[in-house]
Amino acid sequence: MPAVDFADIQGLARFGHGRLRAAEFLLLEVAAPDAARAWLRSAPLTTAQLRETPPQTALQVALTADGLRALGITEATVSRFPQPFLAGMAGEASRSRRLGDVGDNDPLNWQWGRPAPHVLLMLYAAEGGLDALMAELRDTNFDTGFRVMRRLPTGIARGIEPFGFVDGVSEPVIDWDQTFTTDLHRRLGYANMLAPGELLLGYPNEYQETAPAVLAEAAPGQRATDLARNGSFLVLRQLHQDVRGFWQYLDRVAGADPAQRDRLASLMVGRHRDGRGLIPDHENIPGGRSGNNFTYSGDVDGNVCPVGAHIRRANPRTGDHPAGVSGRWSWLMSTLGFRRRRDGLAGRHDLVASSRFHRLVRRGREYGSRLSVDEALLPGPDEERGILFVCLCADIVRQFEFVQEAWLYSARFDGLGGERDPLTGARTPLPDGTMTDHYSAPRLTGLPERLEGLPQFVTVRGGAYFFMPGIRALQFIAGA
Template identity: 30%
Template sequence: MTATLDLADIQGHVLRAYARFGYPTGRYVFLNVTDAAAARRFLTDILPHLTTAVCWGEGKNEMAPPDLAVNLAFTYQGLKAVELPRASLMGFSPEFAEGMKARQDILGDDGVSAPEHWDPVWRDHLTRRDKDVHIAVLLHARMPAPAANTPEAIALAFRLSQQRLDQGLRWLRNLIADSGDGVTILGGHRGPDGELLDYQDVQTVLENGIPTAKEHFGYTDGIGDPVIAGVPYDADRVAGRGKQMDNGQWEPLAPGEFIFGHLDEAQEYPPAPLPRLLARNGTYMVYRKLHENIASFDAFLEREAAKAYPFEGGKELLAAKFVGRWRDNGAPLVTAPDPASKKAFDQRFAAASAQEQDKMLSDFTYDQDMSGARCPFSGHIRRINPRASLELGHQPGDPPGSFSRMNGAFDTPGALANRRRLMRRGLPYGEVRDRSRNDGNHGIIIMLLNADIARQFEFVQQQWVNYGNDFHAGNDKEIILGNHSADTRFASKAVLQVEPTGDQVPYLLGGIPRLVETRGGEYFFIPGMTALRMIARGIIDPT
């Protein structure tokens, strides 16, 4: 499918996972609109500083990467606060209008993840309208090239990135003051030692002062983000990230799965508000702050590994089963299903070029693992993106326990999963000071981009993360993100399958604790640049 995207009209946050482009630190600031006219002046002032999706480099129509990437998004209440016409507001989806807290039952935000336990910035508006989150300003700072390839030089370059972030916050504060205080910064983000901050800090996890691609559980992260048609800097990253075709090749996904005003995988335009220019090149962003229970994770892993895989390398094998990838370099289990094959994978990986390494991590299917013997049906990457593994059935004449693909039901093998894909942005936050404790300030800020919150994010969260029927796993939840119950009467489990033709017995992974807790979040709309100019001028006309 060919597609032409106006990169200058799309905000950079939509098409770039900034960390991959050398932006290892970020700061997210949330604003409340106190005066509509003054808020529109603020929008007018910040518009020239926003980062678009245009290519970075030295060629034609390219620009140098900015030291500070700046992007902006609105909640539904924020669009009301800057006085969008009612007819335009009515065109946004019901789930966006309701907001994340109203959708807690669908999302499984219960128990310790319920909104009453969220950070004050996401909780206080329940009783005070002047605490509503209206606008998000997302700042990401570029790390300069180190003076030398030494740990000391790399650590210094990282600190310079943090300094640029500090300068960016000062600039934003001044911009708000100069525009007439039409917006105020909302405090209430939990920080280190229980302090409350006026912003949410994020950064890549450091090892000895050096940035890594890890998150706090220890997994290499950010590997499988979708690739859509029309993005030049993703053209070589389609294998394993686009959509599977019948001929075994991969093609980019249709842009309309993620960006309004473009055709989606059903060859339709996603539902969007009027006028068309308000929606075009915009998208919905799901923002969630997820706390990671490090002590529970480590204890559960140690306990179950001693029973399930009591051999050298067994602990890391079980950790890989939780996610579907090995922790150290992200090797997929379908390619490296055991310690011996992982060793062989690592040898090939070390000798490969960067492009070949990327393909080794992403270019795989579940065609040879339909039983879940390698990557469990409750593993993270299988639940989030099952690829073509859901479109299966037992055909007449097949051996007992085997599966084969349904014939002729879909134009592409992964058609069902392609309508549920999510672009992922965000970074870890905090520092793990003591792995023997669950408290502390550490986790991940995840921002998921999609054109249809209900069909994409909410479906995946409700039906694939917190329920397993589509995977022939009953009500088994996804191991890492599932809202596992603290009530032992309803303890979560997952089945680690084995090869159907072997003589091993499946292992029941029982009593899974809640490994991740929701600490806040909201649904946002990221407008295109043309729409932002119209909003700033107050000239939105849905007729």
């Protein structure tokens, strides 16, 4: 297997830059291609190489398909990128329906993303250092080459999302040394480790396959440049969170009982606010960490962590086969769909695809002012606050779009009926008129606990698909 070339990879893929607590994202339009290319050639991009002294700033660049065209890449070359990237997040009505970008989330209501920007500039700095970094980067070429379409400031990174829950606990570990098996017949259980090819193009993925090259047109006698190698697709979505609406709804349902309110919130999220899972650590998960060493194999019906809880939808923690599969006969029976639970029913495992083929590497930041639970319970304006959701992946459809459509937005996830994600889901009815504004949590005895009249708590404000190229590929794009 090829060794990972960290010197040619933008640092966001490896580090996330969480140590640099201040960040701002700029959405740019290419106004003058020559000046824009000149600026990109000299831009001090942060690589994925380890440094003896961690940097105090970081700069990353990603481009849309229209951005590649605006910078002079030929249509023959651009067309070799995958179709979802070329179409864009808001480019097709069918894609919007699949992603749940309907109703209040419809791209027609977005603040940005129609049309998609050309360039995403991501700036990171130690607290208080962003203005100095921006002043250092802006020069004649920048001001001539780009027009700033929108600035997306973020809050100071604290690892807590706006609803008040510790975030990022279940981030996958990238197997940079490529020592953990991806063999389809040997790796049956759930692990929190991913092959580099799930994140970066040019390396084997969990299917032991490598994404095809994107070869740029070359002059006769010259070697073609692979624009894909060491790059990642980057998904950016601005998700507004109605923090007041979330806690005030739960307070009404809980009868103003703080303990009951927190319990219901944890059932919807799948974790306690401090990051502890509803299912305590009880397994030795490869690549796991404290608070994250569990699966749902002992809670298939969701009696502890509801099947529809947000974190269970985002990562169902399923292996290639249910727990307990060992030996060739057991493996064959499970593969053919003949394995049954002790009660004689088909296991829920058959309803959810193996997690490792659909994992995402998240690099998002919260934005807007912070609001405590006590503050959220008081009347006040619905200010702009939420998550600038960023994820990196090698396959937009198999990873981001699958998770969004089949797990988060689906009203029939894992056998449920008429329920979407309780946090992020749209509440639009199904085509047959079935309402989706409810949420159920099973009980060991009696009827499930059911929340009715669930408002929509998260609204999409904008989004786009970008490609974050490797350093050499970006230099080629910039005309070096």
